[in-house]
Amino acid sequence: MMAIFQPFFNIISETGRVVQFFFQMLDVWKRKSISRDLMFEQIWKVTVQSSATTALAGFFVGAIMTVQFTMEMKDFGALGYLGGLSTSGTIREVGPLLIAFMLAGKVGAFTSAELGTMRVTEQIDAIRCLGADPIQELVLPRFIAIVISSFFLLGLGLLLSIFGGMLLGKYFSGVNYEEYLRHIPTIVSLPSILSGLFKCFVFAVVLAVICTHRGYSTTGGAKGVGRSVVQTAVSTMVAIVIADWATSLLADIALKIFLRSR
Amino acid sequence: MIEFKGLVKRFGDRTVLKGLDLTINGGEILFVLGTSGTGKSVLLKNLVGLLKPDAGQIWIDGEEVSAFSEEQYLPIRKKCGMVFQHPALFDSLTVFDNIAFGIRRHLQCTAKETQQKVSHSLKLVNLSGVEQKLPAQLSYGMQKRVSLARTIALEPKILLVDEPTTGLDPVTTNAINQLIFELSRKLKTTSIVVSHDMQCALDIADRIVVMDQGNIVDQGTPDELRKSTVPLVKDFLSEILQKEAEQ
Numbered sequence: 001m002m003a004i005f006q007p008f009f010n011i012i013s014e015t016g017r018v019v020q021f022f023f024q025m026l027d028v029w030k031r032k033s034i035s036r037d038l039m040f041e042q043i044w045k046v047t048v049q050s051s052a053t054t055a056l057a058g059f060f061v062g063a064i065m066t067v068q069f070t071m072e073m074k075d076f077g078a079l080g081y082l083g084g085l086s087t088s089g090t091i092r093e094v095g096p097l098l099i100a101f102m103l104a105g106k107v108g109a110f111t112s113a114e115l116g117t118m119r120v121t122e123q124i125d126a127i128r129c130l131g132a133d134p135i136q137e138l139v140l141p142r143f144i145a146i147v148i149s150s151f152f153l154l155g156l157g158l159l160l161s162i163f164g165g166m167l168l169g170k171y172f173s174g175v176n177y178e179e180y181l182r183h184i185p186t187i188v189s190l191p192s193i194l195s196g197l198f199k200c201f202v203f204a205v206v207l208a209v210i211c212t213h214r215g216y217s218t219t220g221g222a223k224g225v226g227r228s229v230v231q232t233a234v235s236t237m238v239a240i241v242i243a244d245w246a247t248s249l250l251a252d253i254a255l256k257i258f259l260r261s262r
Numbered sequence: 263m264i265e266f267k268g269l270v271k272r273f274g275d276r277t278v279l280k281g282l283d284l285t286i287n288g289g290e291i292l293f294v295l296g297t298s299g300t301g302k303s304v305l306l307k308n309l310v311g312l313l314k315p316d317a318g319q320i321w322i323d324g325e326e327v328s329a330f331s332e333e334q335y336l337p338i339r340k341k342c343g344m345v346f347q348h349p350a351l352f353d354s355l356t357v358f359d360n361i362a363f364g365i366r367r368h369l370q371c372t373a374k375e376t377q378q379k380v381s382h383s384l385k386l387v388n389l390s391g392v393e394q395k396l397p398a399q400l401s402y403g404m405q406k407r408v409s410l411a412r413t414i415a416l417e418p419k420i421l422l423v424d425e426p427t428t429g430l431d432p433v434t435t436n437a438i439n440q441l442i443f444e445l446s447r448k449l450k451t452t453s454i455v456v457s458h459d460m461q462c463a464l465d466i467a468d469r470i471v472v473m474d475q476g477n478i479v480d481q482g483t484p485d486e487l488r489k490s491t492v493p494l495v496k497d498f499l500s501e502i503l504q505k506e507a508e509q
Contacts, residue, residue, distance in 0.1 A: 125312050126350040129339050130364035130412070133332070 014235075021213040025143060028135045034144065038137070042145030046107050047152050054102050054153045055160045061094050062086065062161030063168040070173040079173055083180035084187025086165045091158060091188060091196040092251075097244060099153045100203035103146060104236040108211035111142050112232035115215025116225040124216070139216060143208045150204035154196070191258055195251040202247050206239045263288055264309065264420065264452065269318035271304050278304050280476035281318065291446050291453045293463035295498060296473035302456040303347065305473075306422045309454075310342050311335035322420070340368045343418030347425045349405035351397040351412070357384070358393040361412045368416050383411040386448075387441060403434035407441070414445060421446060421453040427462070435459070439466060460498040464488070472498065 065086040073079055115138060118124050127134045162184070169175040211232045218228045264286040271279040278301040286292050294302045307313040309320060311330060320328040327338055351360050361380045365371055371379065384390050387407040397405055406426065413421065423442060427435040439459070443466040446453040457463060463470045464484040471481040472495050480492040487495060488503075 121348045122346040122350040123348075123352055125307070126344075126346060126352075126412075127363075128312060128332075129310055129342075129344045130416075131336055131339060131367035132363070 017217070018209055018213050021216070022209045025135055025140060025209070025212075028133060029140055032133060032136045034136065034140050038141040039144055042141045043148050046103075046145045046149040049110070050102055050106050050149070050153055051156055053106065054099060054157045057098055057102060058095075058157030058160035059164035061090060061098055061157070062164030062166075065089055065094065065161070066165040066168040067172055070169075074173075079175050080179055081183050081187065082169055082173060082175050083162070083165060084183035084185075086169075087158075087162055087184050088188045088192050090161045092192045093196075093199075093244075093248075095154055095158050095161065096196055096199035096203055097240070099150050099157055099200060100207055100240045101237070102153070103150060103204065104207050104211075104233065104240065107146060107149075108207050108232050108236050109229050111146070111208075111211045112215040112218075113225055113229050115139070115142075115212060116218035116228040119216060119218045120221050120224060134216075139212045143212055146208035146211075147201065147204040150200050151197070154200045191251075191255050195247075195255070198251065199244065199247045202243050203240050206243050207236050210236050210239060263321075263323060264454075265319075265321040266305070266309075267319040267321070269305070269308065269320065270316045271301065271308060271313060272316050278476050279308070279315070279318075282473075282477055284471065284478060284481075286452060286454060288452050289450055291443065291455070291466060291468045293467040293470045294454060294456045294473060295458065295460060295463055295470060297494075298458075300473045301476045302473055303424050306344065306424055306454065306456055310339060310344050310422060336368075340416060341418060342420040342422055343413035343416055344422040345406075345410050345413050345424065345426060347428060349397065349402070349409040351405055351408055353397055355396075356393065357395050357397070357400070357408050360397070360408060361415050364412060364416050379415050380411075383415040384408075386414060386445060387411045388437075403430050403438070406430065406434075406438060410438075410441065410445070414449065417449065419451060421449075421451040423453065423455045425456055425458070427457070427459055435462070442466070461502055464502065 066082060069082055069085050070079065073082060073085075115124075118138065124134045124138070127137055162181075166177050166180050169180040170177060214228045214232045214235070218224045220227070266282050266284045269279050269282040270277065278299075282301075282305065284305075294305065296302050304313060308315050308328075309322075311327070311332070315328050318328065319326050322338060322341070327335070330338065351357075352363065355363065358380055361383055362376050365376050365379050369379075380393065381390070384392065387410050389404060389407050389411065392400065392404070392408070397408070400408065410423075410426075421442075426438050426442060430438065439462045442453065442455060445451070455463075455467070464487070467484060469481065469483055470487050472479050472487070472490075472492065474494050480487065480490050480495050482490070488499065490496065490499070
């Protein structure tokens with residue numbers, strides 16, 4: 001009977017370990033300084049690693065949103081709002097989710113494999129023996145880099161999605177560029193932007209803590225590294241979707257409070 | 263002097279060290295031999311604080327260290343240099359930066375002094391001129407020597423070496439063993455070497471400890487070990503004694 005519930009117990013205990021690791025990181029961050037050079041190096045690495053795929057995906061997301069909205073709005077003669085609605089949808093939901101999935105696939109798996117390899121080849125033990133803290137030297141620069149880079153990538157993805165939407169708006173929906181851009185500032189409200197940024201932050205934190213934890217706690221040689229990468233990919237995707245639900249709920253509550261106060 | 267008193271280490275249901283007692287004298291070269299999975303590496307990792315014992319005590323120079331926190335262990339780790347089974351060099355750093363890593367954190371050295379210490383350490387392991395190379399550009403044997411240089415750069419009083427010759431050819435194996443012996447004598451360190459290599463232990467150890475299933479089954483000087491009646495020790499010695507008889 002207990003065997004049926006074992007996977008749930010495993011998920012709960014793994015979640016507990018991830019949360020514990022997160023607090024351990026925060027504790028180290030509070031007590032010790034992080035090398036700026038290491039941090040900038042990681043930010044640069046993460047941003048460069050993911051910018052091409054994010055840009056490409058962003059372009060097509062804008063294009064897809066435009067095509068989908070065109071089908072719905074054509075009948076109402078509301079194509080002038082195409083740019084605003086498409087951009088609002090991207091910044092509130094699709095953009096942060098897309099960036100998180102891109103980062104999970106590329107940077108999450110890479111970070112997990114990198115830290116996992118360092119663990120099984122005793123590099124992390126060597127760092128401790130040489131008087132340094134591996135969380136300070138290895139984990140925190142990567143964690144901070146993933147969170148900061150996600151904002152750069154969100155901006156890049158958003159710009160490219162507007163560009164993709166504009167092109168498709170013109171050639172598929174017959175909306176010229178000025179018309180497409182005109183309603184973006186009116187429809188994309190401050191709460192939409194804040195909601196998008198908040199989601200982006202939460203997804204990046206979730207992703208960064210899971211991938212660094214999985215890599216850092218790898219055991220079992222090369223096979224263990226492979227297992228960590230797979231677990232990172234699966235658990236980050238699931239955790240991001242759950243975090244999306246939770247943040248959407250929170251954003252909705254916050255929006256209602258905001259509208260009531262006006 | 264190092265003392266392990268009733269050391270117990272468990273991993274889940276498996277007890278790796280079962281109440282181990284061992285004393286290592288200052289300046290001694292001690293070889294710890296045994297089959298795989300008997301807890302030899304675990305013993306070293308407990309000593310340097312990478313693992314915490316579940317029971318028992320570890321004394322280093324009159325100080326009980328087993329309950330020390332990570333911060334309290336820093337001076338102990340400066341005292342106990344460890345060379346790992348893998349070279350454990352940092353892939354993204356050059357040989358120079360790998361060796362300077364510990365110097366910058368443990369010792370208050372100027373850039374010039376760091377440079378001198380790195381060069382001196384590389385010279386001690388007979389590997390000058392590779393400072394600007396990345397670990398991937400070196401052979402496995404050279405990486406092991408850089409790893410040794412990184413450890414001795416901190417001038418540790420206690421040198422812990424975990425399977426130094428695993429995966430190396432016989433020529434490099436002899437060179438590394440000779441290097442450990444010379445460094446231990448030259449730097450006057452207490453050395454604990456975990457190994458499978460009985461021949462090497464007989465050649466350079468002051469004392470040999472043989473472990474099986476988490477405890478010590480025999481120990482003594484190389485000459486004493488040669489006369490051992492313990493089956494595992496006899497197994498380890500059989501090939502060597504046979505070769506000697508043939509000669």
